[in-house]
Amino acid sequence: MTTLNKLPSFENPPLIEVALSVQFESLPELQIPQLGLLWAEFKERFPRVEQHTPVDQVIERIGVRAVPQPRVGFKLLENPPLPRLWFAEDGGNELVQVQSDFFGRNWRKIKELEEYPRYEDAIRPGFVTDWNIFERYVEEKGLGPIKPNQCSVTYVNHIVSGDVWQDHNELGSIFRIWNGGNDKRIPLEMEDAKFALRYVISSQKNEFFGRLHISVEPAFLKQDDKPIFVLTLTCRGKPMNEGLDGILSFMDLGRRHIVDSFDAITTEEMHEVWRKL
Amino acid sequence: MSAGNLAYAPQFGPVTDDVSGFSSCRLRERDDTSVAAVGETLTYNNDFKWLPPIVSRLKDILQLNADWDSYGAHPVRPESAETVLDLLYNLMSSDTPIPAIIPTPEGHVQIEWHTKGIDLEVEIESPALFHVSYEDSISNNEWEGDLQYDMTRLATFIRELTNR
Numbered sequence: 213m214t215t216l217n218k219l220p221s222f223e224n225p226p227l228i229e230v231a232l233s234v235q236f237e238s239l240p241e242l243q244i245p246q247l248g249l250l251w252a253e254f255k256e257r258f259p260r261v262e263q264h265t266p267v268d269q270v271i272e273r274i275g276v277r278a279v280p281q282p283r284v285g286f287k288l289l290e291n292p293p294l295p296r297l298w299f300a301e302d303g304g305n306e307l308v309q310v311q312s313d314f315f316g317r318n319w320r321k322i323k324e325l326e327e328y329p330r331y332e333d334a335i336r337p338g339f340v341t342d343w344n345i346f347e348r349y350v351e352e353k354g355l356g357p358i359k360p361n362q363c364s365v366t367y368v369n370h371i372v373s374g375d376v377w378q379d380h381n382e383l384g385s386i387f388r389i390w391n392g393g394n395d396k397r398i399p400l401e402m403e404d405a406k407f408a409l410r411y412v413i414s415s416q417k418n419e420f421f422g423r424l425h426i427s428v429e430p431a432f433l434k435q436d437d438k439p440i441f442v443l444t445l446t447c448r449g450k451p452m453n454e455g456l457d458g459i460l461s462f463m464d465l466g467r468r469h470i471v472d473s474f475d476a477i478t479t480e481e482m483h484e485v486w487r488k489l
Numbered sequence: 490m491s492a493g494n495l496a497y498a499p500q501f502g503p504v505t506d507d508v509s510g511f512s513s514c515r516l517r518e519r520d521d522t523s524v525a526a527v528g529e530t531l532t533y534n535n536d537f538k539w540l541p542p543i544v545s546r547l548k549d550i551l552q553l554n555a556d557w558d559s560y561g562a563h564p565v566r567p568e569s570a571e572t573v574l575d576l577l578y579n580l581m582s583s584d585t586p587i588p589a590i591i592p593t594p595e596g597h598v599q600i601e602w603h604t605k606g607i608d609l610e611v612e613i614e615s616p617a618l619f620h621v622s623y624e625d626s627i628s629n630n631e632w633e634g635d636l637q638y639d640m641t642r643l644a645t646f647i648r649e650l651t652n653r
Contacts, residue, residue, distance in 0.1 A: 231508045237615050238568055267508060269568065271617055275641030276579035298510065307510045313568075318510040361617035366508055420639045450617070450638055 219468060220475035223487035226443075227328045229368040232339040232463055233309070233316035234451075235269060237359040239350065242312045246355060247297050250310060253345050258299035258308055266296045266311045271362055272449050274412065274420040308342050317342050331467055336460070343456065362422070363459045364448040365466035367474070371441040372433065376481045380404035380430040380439050387428065388479045404430040413449055413469065421462070422449015424469050426477070445470040536583045540574075546590040547573060553592060563596030569613045573598050576613070580644055585651040605653040609646050625649070 251261060296311040305326070309316035317339040319329060329335065350356040377385040381402045384390050390407075411424040425446045433440055447466025451458035475483075547570040555564050573590065577600070591599040593612060600611040606627040612620040617637050623646045624631045636643055 229509055231510070233508050237617075238566075269571075269616055271575075272638065273579070274639050275644045276576075300510075309508065309510070316508050318508070320510050359615070361615070364508065368509060422638075 219471045221489045222483070223489060225328055225486050226369040226371050227367060228321040228370045229318060229366070230328075230331070230335050231316055231318040231364070231366040231368075232335065233314065233364050233366075234343070234360050234459055235271075235314050235362040235364070237361060238313040239355050239358070240312070241353075241355045242294075242350070244294065246353060247294075247310060249353075250346070250349050251297070251299055253349055254299045254308055254342070258301055258306070260298075260300040260302065260304075262298040262300065263295040264298060264309075266293050267314055269313060269362075270448065272420075272422040306338065308346075310346065315343060315346050336463070339463075340456070340460070343459075347456075360451045360459060362448055363451055363462045363466070364446055365463050365470060366444065366446040367470050369443040369445075369474070370433075371443055371482070373439045374485065376479075376485060378439070380441075383428075383441075384479075386441060386479060386482055387477055389477045406430060411469075411473075413447065413465070421452070421465070422447065424466070424473060426473060443474070445473060537578075538583065539577065539581055539585070539587045542587055543574065543577060543590060547598070550590065550592040550598065557592070558594055560594065562592075562594035565592050565598060566596050568616055569596070569598040572613045572616045573600060575616075576600070576611070576619075576640075580640065580647050582651055585647060602647075602650055605650055607646075607650045607653070609650060611643065619643070621646075627653075 251258075294312050296309055296314065299308040299310070300306070304322045305320055307316075307318040307320060309318065317335075319335055319338070321328070347356075347358060350358055371386055373379070381404055383405055390405075406427070406429040408428070409424075409426040411426075413421040413424060415421065425444075425448070427442075427444045429442045429444075431440055431442050432438065447462075447469050449462055449466070452461040452465070475488075550565050551567065551570055553562075553564055556562060557564070577588075586602060586604050589601045589603075591601055593599055595614075598613045600613070602609040606625060608622070608624040608626075610622045614620055619636045620634075621636055621643055622633045632642070632646075
């Protein structure tokens with residue numbers, strides 16, 4: 213963990229959400245009643261329950277045709293799919309997500325002045341605590357074993373317009389990798405742009421682990437209509453070995469790639485706004 | 490499992506891999522944001538002519554009850570069938586021969602090609618574990634083993650039987 217200290221750090225990052233999640237082979241016995249009983253394990257800290265559409269299984273593979281966004285999925289449904297349940301704190305910052313083949317743990321920035329509680333101090337330990345509760349429940353009820361096939365780390369940033377940039381066509385002020393849009397051979401004013409990048413994560417021996425996905429999309433804040441860019445960085449890939457250690461090893465690696473990439477693709481002007489340390 | 494209960498798709502559309510806990514509630518999309526009609530494009534695209542017979546076959550084998558072989562076979566797991574479609578979508582081209590789809594007693598699905606001197610069998614043991622057997626009687630190449638996340642070898646085999 214000592215190497216984590218060398219990562220770029222920002223006093224006031226534009227993060228609004230971090231999600232750590234694990235996808236595993238479907239547990240057919242984890243039905244609605246079992247999900248309800250599982251909530252009892254979390255109810256004290258997460259008293260609010262919501263039902264949502266389940267997330268689909270997504271597996272990062274190499275050697276297959278590169279699929280442009282949006283990815284196309286297939287479902288063969290015998291019955292209506294079981295929901296994904298959210299167990300949320302009263303304040304809403306912390307969230308556990310569970311479905312028959314997925315477990316997720318989110319931190320969300322709900323109020324403007326809330327500080328990001330940091331990966332090592334809160335995000336990672338929070339995931340470990342709640343994953344252990346989930347794993348123990350599955351084991352005690354004989355619903356398992358849990359066989360993880362993918363883990364993911366997602367950081368969502370809202371880059372709000374301000375002194376450095378005011379309009380969606382000023383991508384170059386935010387993203388140092390952006391050098392298009394102002395080509396004089398196009399006699400038109402660029403209005404906005406969105407882009408997506410994918411990077412392959414491999415070991416030094418060229419063993420494929422997964423991918424880093426970066427997407428940038430223009431949007432507006434609901435409360436004041438300010439232009440923003442939503443910068444989402446997701447690392448998804450296979451657990452690096454058995455059990456929780458393998459999951460956390462991938463998450464630590466993914467988080468490292470996300471933080472390094474965030475620093476690399478954004479400009480020094482924005483780093484000043486976010487008070488890079 | 491009765492045929493009447495089988496609300497099979499395939500449903501085409503963007504994969505729902507959004508794990509966010511916000512559901513975009515804080516944002517107003519630009520007015521011109523739209524979602525492409527991916528389903529219609531795929532359904533009528535000649536590149537995917539393999540899809541209807543494969544889906545039809547998957548639909549049939551998903552209706553098999555437990556003990557369908559009288560030797561205690563398990564019913565086919567839906568995620569195995571979905572993985573077949575996912576894999577073929579990412580590896581087949583319009584010229585690739587349409588494979589046979591075979592249920593296994595373990596509840597898995599096996600994809601098989603026996604054509605042009607090549608025997609290629611891919612057993613979907615889970616969404617992230619495929620057992621592959623390849624024999625080429627013309628070049629005398631053969632290979633057998635498990636694949637998890639790296640499909641390079643399988644893509645090469647399928648390319649060979651497509652181009653021969």
